Amino acid sequence: MSQQLTGIQKTAILMIALGPDKSAKVVQHLAENEIEQLTLEMANVRKISAEQRDKVVDEFYQMCVANDYIAQGGIDYAREVLERALGEQRAFEIITRLSSSLKMRPFDLVRRTDPKQLLSFIQGEHPQTIALIMTHLPPDKAAILLSSLPQERQADVTKRIALMGRTSPEVLKEIEKILERKISSLAPTDYTTSGGIQSVVDILNRSDPGTLKVVMDSLEVDDPELAEQVKRQMFVFEDIVMLDDRGIQLVLREVDMKDLALALKGSNPEVGQKIMANMSSRASQNLREDMEFMGPVRLRDVEEAQQRIVKVIRRLEETGAIVISRGGSDEIIY
Known part of the structure; x- marks a missing residue:
């Protein structure tokens, strides 16, 4: 019976x-x-009556219908319609599950709004309000909004996104009322974690180079320490696999081979394979020998070598010699 199943089992x-x-x-x-949890659960499903x-399908359908009612007129409206259609008990079960889901995902309707349409709603808002909204958007949408x-x-x-901490439910609720026609209120004791360095990194990694340069240049002047924190997380050594072959070859011309050997000691095999595939047989063999000759190395030394290569x-990228794919358009033009 579906009532005995967990949420992940029902989803599978x-x-x-x-x-x-x-x-x-x-x-x-x-x-x-x-995806990992769901794949594992689907693999464990043997036989479904x-x-x-x-x-399960009926329950999903009813929750979709209820969600549409909430979007049209809020929780109370959805509850009234479902009670008339399904009875008080069934309506209560569905609304309870949906209410819990909505509390965990503030700005749900905003997530589904086209970023360019959303821009027209928030242009006159305070930068702090815009920052709060962007932390609740998928990084791709937030990047479009930031660029606009x-x-x-x-x-x-x-900067406001990076420095943002926890936001009270009262503030979230007020902004939701303005932008989403009143979705649902949060429990008084709930707090939603928003923003932080990682939010900034996720957004900037998907922004166009022009926006990225403007933001980082301004941050370096206004708050150099914050700018450095963002830089450190924006591109890590193992992201070198995102470069195409020509880009990697340009990097190899600029880096110290001793740094490269040291950096590869602490990376996954895929990175080493990608780099050596862009070297001559002799050069790649020399690199392997250098790595073997080093023996055990300190993690700190590996990380410092990786940082030097990342700076290169x-x-x-800043000079336009290479382009890093940041999750937007698949096409890269040199």
């Missing part, structure tokens, strides 16, 4: 019922850890 059954094509589209919207499948802001506001909003990569 639903995905199987949807079939591979539709399930693949769903997976594209999940986080990596969610027709009754189990039908109950006037240049003089981009760095200000970015950043310098080449």
